[in-house]
Amino acid sequence: MFQLKNKIALVTGAKQGMGRTHAFALAEQGAKVVVTDINQDECAAVVEEIKSKGGEAACFKMDVSNEAEVDQVFDKVVKQFGRLDILVNNAGIYFSKLALELTEEDWDKMININLKGQFLCAKRAAKEMVKNKWGRIINISSVASGQVGVGIAGGAHYTASKGGIIGMSETLAVEWAPFGINVNVIAPGAIDTPMVQAAQIPKEAMDAMLQRVPLKRIGKPEEVSAMVVFLASEEASYVTGATFYVDGGWLAV
Numbered sequence: 296m297f298q299l300k301n302k303i304a305l306v307t308g309a310k311q312g313m314g315r316t317h318a319f320a321l322a323e324q325g326a327k328v329v330v331t332d333i334n335q336d337e338c339a340a341v342v343e344e345i346k347s348k349g350g351e352a353a354c355f356k357m358d359v360s361n362e363a364e365v366d367q368v369f370d371k372v373v374k375q376f377g378r379l380d381i382l383v384n385n386a387g388i389y390f391s392k393l394a395l396e397l398t399e400e401d402w403d404k405m406i407n408i409n410l411k412g413q414f415l416c417a418k419r420a421a422k423e424m425v426k427n428k429w430g431r432i433i434n435i436s437s438v439a440s441g442q443v444g445v446g447i448a449g450g451a452h453y454t455a456s457k458g459g460i461i462g463m464s465e466t467l468a469v470e471w472a473p474f475g476i477n478v479n480v481i482a483p484g485a486i487d488t489p490m491v492q493a494a495q496i497p498k499e500a501m502d503a504m505l506q507r508v509p510l511k512r513i514g515k516p517e518e519v520s521a522m523v524v525f526l527a528s529e530e531a532s533y534v535t536g537a538t539f540y541v542d543g544g545w546l547a548v
């Protein structure tokens with residue numbers, strides 16, 4: 296099960312953190328993986344690591360918020376690999392600012408990368424996927440996306456972007472089901488990545504948060520990648536428009 300041999304997968308924001316482990320996990324299942332991010336050199340290092348383990352991969356610099364660049368990169372991918380089967384919309388940013396201090400520029404930056412970026416990549420990917428009547432789009436949201444009681448002080452812009460992803464994905468799943476494209480969302484809880492490290496959450500606050508998580512620990516990026524592999528696979532054929540929380544049980548409390 297979960298074999299991805301001969302599938303072409305593109306991961307955004309894949310030079311570090313969860314995007315990097317998603318790229319490794321897809322390659323391990325046999326997919327040819329296109330590693331994209333804002334820094335070409337760091338993507339190239341991920342490609343080398345995949346190749347050293349016997350996998351196949353290529354890298355491209357791609358800013359997900361720039362439509363012209365997205366279109367160019369997808370064109371190159373299709374030229375090189377012939378098609379696209381799997382998109383993992385993982386790229387994202389987080390910076391903390393209380394709502395009363397948020398500027399229009401802050402708001403636009405967050406929404407452009409976290410939400411518009413996912414739409415631009417999904418739209419371009421779907422144009423390829425319809426050709427084969429098969430596709431898997433996996434959009435990364437967060438437990439901090441609304442409806443589940445996880446508001447974060449300093450994260451109004453982030454939670455808005457992550458909530459938007461869920462609504463957008465449900466609609467794309469409905470629109471693209473006739474074309475064989477399944478669109479799903481993964482909403483991780485607290486996962487140990489450079490993003491969380493950069494947020495410099497005080498130890499006491501982090502400990503208090505993790506105490507509320509039934510599994511009593513932060514998640515590993517690979518634990519989210521396992522869900523990516525499932526949703527990318529043939530075995531997820533009857534799964535679309537859904538959101539999967541990978542959160543150590545946080546929302547069960």
Ligand SMILES: NC(=O)c1ccc[n+]([C@@H]2O[C@H](COP(=O)([O-])OP(=O)(O)OC[C@H]3O[C@@H](n4cnc5c(N)ncnc54)[C@H](O)[C@@H]3O)[C@@H](O)[C@H]2O)c1
Pocket residue numbers: 307308309310311312313314331332333334357358359360385386387388389408412435436437438482483484485486487488489490491
């Ligand atoms: N770490 C967590 O606890 C957590 C929890 C819930 C959701 N998430 C989400 O998971 C995803 C991955 O996060 P992570 O924790 O691995 O963070 P990370 O900061 O380690 O990785 C994010 C990657 O996105 C890239 N990126 C940023 N702007 C970009 C742009 N304009 N175009 C292309 N790439 C861009 C960065 O360069 C980076 O490599 C993000 O969407 C994040 O919001 C993370």
